Amino acid sequence: xxxxxxxxxxxxxxxxxxxxxxxxxxxxxxxxxxxxxxxxxxxxxxxxxxxxxxxxxxxxxxxxxxxxxxxxxxxxxxxxxxxxxxxxxxxxxxxxxxxxxxxxxxxxxxxxxxxxxxxxxxxxxxxxxxxxxxxxxxxxxxxxxxxxxxxxxxxxxxxxxxxxxxxxxxxxxxxxxxxxxxxxxxxxxxxxxxxxxxxxxxxxxxxxxxxxxxxxxxxxxxxxxxxxxxxxxxxxxxxxxxxxxxxxxxxxxxxxxxxxxxxxxxx
Amino acid sequence: xxxxxxxxxxxxxxxxxxxxxxxxxxxxxxxxxxxxxxxxxxxxxxxxxxxxxxxxxxxxxxxxxxxxxxxxxxxxxxxxxxxxxxxxxxxxxxxxxxxxxxxxxxxxxxxxxxxxxxxxxxxxxxxxxxxxxxxxxxxxxxxxxxxx
Numbered sequence: 292x293x294x295x296x297x298x299x300x301x302x303x304x305x306x307x308x309x310x311x312x313x314x315x316x317x318x319x320x321x322x323x324x325x326x327x328x329x330x331x332x333x334x335x336x337x338x339x340x341x342x343x344x345x346x347x348x349x350x351x352x353x354x355x356x357x358x359x360x361x362x363x364x365x366x367x368x369x370x371x372x373x374x375x376x377x378x379x380x381x382x383x384x385x386x387x388x389x390x391x392x393x394x395x396x397x398x399x400x401x402x403x404x405x406x407x408x409x410x411x412x413x414x415x416x417x418x419x420x421x422x423x424x425x426x427x428x429x430x431x432x433x434x435x436x437x438x439x440x441x442x443x444x445x446x447x448x449x450x451x452x453x454x455x456x457x458x459x460x461x462x463x464x465x466x467x468x469x470x471x472x473x474x475x476x477x478x479x480x481x482x483x484x485x486x487x488x489x490x491x492x493x494x495x496x497x498x499x500x501x502x503x504x505x506x507x508x509x510x511x512x513x514x515x516x517x518x519x520x521x522x523x524x525x526x527x528x529x530x531x532x533x534x535x536x537x538x539x540x541x542x543x544x545x546x547x548x549x550x551x552x553x554x555x556x557x558x
Numbered sequence: 559x560x561x562x563x564x565x566x567x568x569x570x571x572x573x574x575x576x577x578x579x580x581x582x583x584x585x586x587x588x589x590x591x592x593x594x595x596x597x598x599x600x601x602x603x604x605x606x607x608x609x610x611x612x613x614x615x616x617x618x619x620x621x622x623x624x625x626x627x628x629x630x631x632x633x634x635x636x637x638x639x640x641x642x643x644x645x646x647x648x649x650x651x652x653x654x655x656x657x658x659x660x661x662x663x664x665x666x667x668x669x670x671x672x673x674x675x676x677x678x679x680x681x682x683x684x685x686x687x688x689x690x691x692x693x694x695x696x697x698x699x700x701x702x703x704x705x706x
Binding site: 393 | 573574575576577578579580582590593594596597613616617620621624
């Protein structure tokens with residue numbers, strides 16, 4: 292049974308897939324797809340695409356290099372489709388389909404994984420149908436992602452910046468002497484291989500300045516990237532579930548019992 | 559332009575805007591600390607019954623200083639505005655620029671050229687392009703009569 296928290300510090304959750312580049316997905320398609328979802332996502336923003344990052348392991352072929360000839364290929368873009376409450380975001384680019392949920396008010400209920408995944412599934416089915424009708428080619432899913440962004444407020448919760456070890460036991464042996472003062476900024480990245488080279492879990496912790504309330508806080512990102520073993524729909528869902536399990540267990544392992552109490556861990 | 563908002567480690571997440579402190583310049587850190595300080599002003603901070611600084615103004619000002627930190631500007635003076643807004647003030651080579659963030663997050667500006675000529679107006683919330691144009695004017699890279 293996975294650990295559960297009644298008050299997790301989650302402010303954002305991501306469920307998404309990276310697929311083999313749909314070279315034919317050009318700017319008009321982004322608009323045509325938006326027309327299909329505009330009732331649910333009335334706001335649209337154009338962004339730079341995120342770079343591809345498929346997990347590679349020793350002995351495997353290097354990631355295929357995609358040559359980008361601007362004359363032959365449509366200019367790469369990423370579209371953000373946002374709902375009117377600014378809580379749900381769909382991200383689409385030539386190799387990515389991502390569903391984000393975010394918390395915008397302190398009293399907003401956290402969207403659990405099952406809910407976010409089921410919302411992703413519904414939207415992705417619509418996108419698959421769109422790709423089929425527009426004859427954009429097969430959707431070959433290369434990687435599934437489940438990520439959480441957590442905001443841990445300093446000062447309000449135990450563990451000031453100089454006491455990060457109280458939040459992250461991993462850091463308990465880091466401070467040896469007493470020469471250095473408390474750091475005024477911290478950044479830490481760790482990655483873990485998911486057995487049988489199924490993917491990796493990434494954990495990132497850094498002190499950040501949050502724009503919405505001008506507070507200095509700790510941002511902890513936990514991101515599981517899992518490679519599906521086949522294109523069967525059930526296997527894609529299994530890959531998400533494996534990613535979810537690693538993200539939740541990884542978060543729990545990485546943080547202290549003291550913080551678990553504060554976040555009201557149930558199991 | 560450098561974009562230091564966090565997205566490198568988890569490119570598909572981090573929709574909520576933050577700036578990693580380890581990558582913030584001293585210019586940006588100083589401005590962020592001032593905004594943090596002003597964000598904690600209590601009701602009636604001006605003794606005339608003003609509201610605290612409103613979240614939309616804090617958020618837009620925080621975004622604006624991050625955008626502007628990419629450009630070599632002098633450090634801004636940052637003031638609270640009665641009613642719940644914030645104002646950034648810059649001065650360079652005799653030119654003055656004020657950018658006001660209203661309580662609802664919308665933005666206004668006032669440019670004062672060395673000759674005393676003034677231009678004022680408003681711009682959409684979060685308009686990065688407009689902020690850059692105002693910064694370039696302050697640096698003397700646009701005509702003194704330039705207006706948005």
